[in-house]
Amino acid sequence: MNLPSKVMVREVGPRDGLQLEQKILSTEDKIYFLSQLSNAGLKAVEATSFVNPRAVPQHHDAEAVVRGAKLADDKVRISALIANLTGLERALAADVREVNVAVSASELHNLKNVNMTVEQSLGQLRAICRHAENKISIRASISMVFGCPYQGETELSMIMRILEEYLTNGITDIALCDTAGFANPRQVFNLVEKLRAHYPLARFALHMHDTRGMGLTNIFAGLQAGIDSFESSLGGLGGCPFIPGASGNVPTEDMVFMFDEMGISTGINFGNLVLLGRWLEGKLAKRLPGRMLHENVCRFREE
Amino acid sequence: MNLPSKVMVREVGPRDGLQLEQKILSTEDKIYFLSQLSNAGLKAVEATSFVNPRAVPQHHDAEAVVRGAKLADDKVRISALIANLTGLERALAADVREVNVAVSASELHNLKNVNMTVEQSLGQLRAICRHAENKISIRASISMVFGCPYQGETELSMIMRILEEYLTNGITDIALCDTAGFANPRQVFNLVEKLRAHYPLARFALHMHDTRGMGLTNIFAGLQAGIDSFESSLGGLGGCPFIPGASGNVPTEDMVFMFDEMGISTGINFGNLVLLGRWLEGKLAKRLPGRMLHENVCRFREE
Numbered sequence: 239m240n241l242p243s244k245v246m247v248r249e250v251g252p253r254d255g256l257q258l259e260q261k262i263l264s265t266e267d268k269i270y271f272l273s274q275l276s277n278a279g280l281k282a283v284e285a286t287s288f289v290n291p292r293a294v295p296q297h298h299d300a301e302a303v304v305r306g307a308k309l310a311d312d313k314v315r316i317s318a319l320i321a322n323l324t325g326l327e328r329a330l331a332a333d334v335r336e337v338n339v340a341v342s343a344s345e346l347h348n349l350k351n352v353n354m355t356v357e358q359s360l361g362q363l364r365a366i367c368r369h370a371e372n373k374i375s376i377r378a379s380i381s382m383v384f385g386c387p388y389q390g391e392t393e394l395s396m397i398m399r400i401l402e403e404y405l406t407n408g409i410t411d412i413a414l415c416d417t418a419g420f421a422n423p424r425q426v427f428n429l430v431e432k433l434r435a436h437y438p439l440a441r442f443a444l445h446m447h448d449t450r451g452m453g454l455t456n457i458f459a460g461l462q463a464g465i466d467s468f469e470s471s472l473g474g475l476g477g478c479p480f481i482p483g484a485s486g487n488v489p490t491e492d493m494v495f496m497f498d499e500m501g502i503s504t505g506i507n508f509g510n511l512v513l514l515g516r517w518l519e520g521k522l523a524k525r526l527p528g529r530m531l532h533e534n535v536c537r538f539r540e541e
Numbered sequence: 542m543n544l545p546s547k548v549m550v551r552e553v554g555p556r557d558g559l560q561l562e563q564k565i566l567s568t569e570d571k572i573y574f575l576s577q578l579s580n581a582g583l584k585a586v587e588a589t590s591f592v593n594p595r596a597v598p599q600h601h602d603a604e605a606v607v608r609g610a611k612l613a614d615d616k617v618r619i620s621a622l623i624a625n626l627t628g629l630e631r632a633l634a635a636d637v638r639e640v641n642v643a644v645s646a647s648e649l650h651n652l653k654n655v656n657m658t659v660e661q662s663l664g665q666l667r668a669i670c671r672h673a674e675n676k677i678s679i680r681a682s683i684s685m686v687f688g689c690p691y692q693g694e695t696e697l698s699m700i701m702r703i704l705e706e707y708l709t710n711g712i713t714d715i716a717l718c719d720t721a722g723f724a725n726p727r728q729v730f731n732l733v734e735k736l737r738a739h740y741p742l743a744r745f746a747l748h749m750h751d752t753r754g755m756g757l758t759n760i761f762a763g764l765q766a767g768i769d770s771f772e773s774s775l776g777g778l779g780g781c782p783f784i785p786g787a788s789g790n791v792p793t794e795d796m797v798f799m800f801d802e803m804g805i806s807t808g809i810n811f812g813n814l815v816l817l818g819r820w821l822e823g824k825l826a827k828r829l830p831g832r833m834l835h836e837n838v839c840r841f842r843e844e
Contacts, residue, residue, distance in 0.1 A: 239727055239730045239731065239765075241727065422799060422802035422803050423761050423799075423803065424542060424544065424802075424803040424804070425802075425803075427542045428542065449836060450795075450798065450799075450802075450832065450833060450836060451757060451795050451799075451832035451833070451836075452757060452799055452802075454754060454755060454757070454758045455757045455758040455761045455799070458726050458758045458761065458762070459761070462542075492753075492754050495753065496725060496726075496753075496754075496755055496758070499725035499728075499755075500725050500726065500727040500728075501727070529753065529754035530753060530754070533752060533753060533754075
């Protein structure tokens, strides 16, 4: 079984997770969250989004969060989601090193999410890339790669269309996102293997949700297909508030634990993640779906 | 990715799951449970145990359950756990087709569980096999194959010692059990591959627990190592009553769903399993850990 010896974990909880939480954390708590992620060994964090605060109230304080996080710690690579040129301007002004853009491979989901067709989104992406020049690093996500609740199976041709536009515009860090948690491990292995063979210049990450309990299994399948970069949320943050234990991103601590157990290096301290996850549960006043936050971990190897 | 086209699922919830539940189901409910498992397409079920009812109060009615289940349905292969010759006598008298015996690969766990050394348990196994002759089919489990909370890592030599005793006594259906839920997928793949190569006559099944959330991932690793037989419990029955969502067997419906999604045939109707799992939650008056019992399943293929 050929698995990578080390992997990159990119924490997206502060952005992708928190935006779905009802409770708005204070700016100070968000900055503390980011600094403790860095202390736990995370090297890359999606910290916030520069989008309309009426659409995403949780991120009303994006500038202050970025400023505070940078003051607290300059080791971690902070990025922020943007949706258009206004977001890019804000990100440039806030001096973040990296922005993330996203287009959905499901036409219906893209329309529901940003009220644009995929082609319109790609046109906007080109404008963002032109405007960004070399002033900021850009990474990109493709949503609904493994299936969509609105549309059913996702067409490979659409995934490739978006991928090629990303690559043409110089974006090589690309996350394949199972936004609805519809993937199965055979599908992940086969699709990732195909895409890696077709696009050797792309550096793919996987971003899996645990809706149907297959999140870790899909990550294991991705590892076998050569993926060594994964996005996740501490505690599985971002789970649907009406379904306990369901629907969020794969919990970072559960994923890191699995990597640890397999001897795959992450540079992350599992114990620190668990403490931080419990702190987060306190701040949000709710139980998070992460398994290892609550499990009595009987590890019998040295810590 | 080479996976089997079909797999055997053996439901152990009525035995392994229920024995840990505080609430004692009525004999009628147990018989209904078994008949509905058969209706859902299960071909093999561990129905009860012929052990001392003071040790396992839930199975006080083993004879009545077996009798009722056989009257209700003769399609399903009913088996029962036994721990000694007295159990074998009861199983023979009750006319079950198959008994299951278990020995732990952890000396300390075996002592705690049955107050015998592994060698004493193997001596008793030989007595059971001699006494059984060809009157009843025997299958066997090895507990704590992938690690033990009392003892740490399990020695391969102990697993092989037990395996060889099983094979010498004519037992070829052997379940490798991750009793504590300590396995990781790389370990599962490597160990199963090794054991299958060493013991080509053994027909291995995997019996995984989901303590650390890696149950399905370990099953996926087992599939890749050539395993096509799996034991699980409806709803993840048998989870520790003090840790919500944790520690039980892998939920049968979650496992069947994963197989379905990968196009691996089980002969089992997923929808019927979910209905039965919800019935079981009602009878036990508790939420079971199974993910798909509670998930809003947006499947976009034909049912």
